Amino acid sequence: MSYDRYIAICKPLHYGTLLGSRACVHMAAAAWATGFLSALLHTANTFSLPLCKGNALDQFFCEIPQILKLSCSHSYLRELGLIVFSVLIGCGCFVFIVVSYVQIFRAVLRIPSEQGRHKAFSTCLPHLAVVSLLISTSMFAYLKPPSISSPSLDLVVSVLYSVVPPAVNPLIYSMRNQELKDALGKQMTGLLLKL
Structure with missing residues (x-):
């Protein structure tokens, strides 16, 4: 979405050529492939963990940190490697979004009319708000120290990053x-x- 906004605002005359159906298919395929690979790696690793503290979670869906709490093995290094892989993918996307929006804001601030600036900002700010909510709550969920973890806080945070952004979009x-x-x-x- 940030690339779409970047092309639409910074290079509007090239929109049709830079963001044709082929580019959209490539971007969707890349997003689906990385999401599928990440999910597959986490799922395979999770199913290989022995659970010795029961199998009931205080969540409405199985999340990796909750399953790790039930594990009795110390194979956190594999999971840590997968989390680092996911964080690198997430950081790469985040950097791409930030760079896109810096370029967008630079271009918008050069628009001479107030109405033009308002229209450009109104198309970008909702996307930025949803992405910020998703990234901040998911980072909090996965990177918070265990000392501040509680079932109710974990539930609220997981709802914030898994339900709210898709519903608000x-x-x-x-x-x-x-x-x-x-x-x-x-x-x-x-x-x-x-x-």
Whole structure:
């Protein structure tokens, strides 16, 4: 998404050639492949761990840190290697996003009209907010020290990074649609009039 915004704002005349269907397929394939590889490696490693503290988790889905708490083996080095692999992939994506947005903000600040700057920022800031929420909560979930870990905190954090961004994304991107804004405004006005 950051690359799409970068091309749309910084190189609008080249948008069709730089972000054609072939480029989109390559980017989607790369994202799916790295996600699949990471998930496959973590799953294979998790199933090889012996569990001696039961098999019940205080979560609504199995997360790696929770499963490691149930393990009685000290094979954390394998899992640490996989976490380092995931962090490197995540940091690479994060650096790409930051570089894209620095270039975008530099280009937007050079736009002479206030309306043009507002339009450019309004297309970028929702994406940046969702990505920031996802990255900050997932980093907190996986990199926090065990001393501040509690089942309720772990549950809240896991919901924040796994449920909220995918749920908020369609809302954020559809709110740019004027027809949807008008319909939502009518609904809110109708609700207020009933009260």
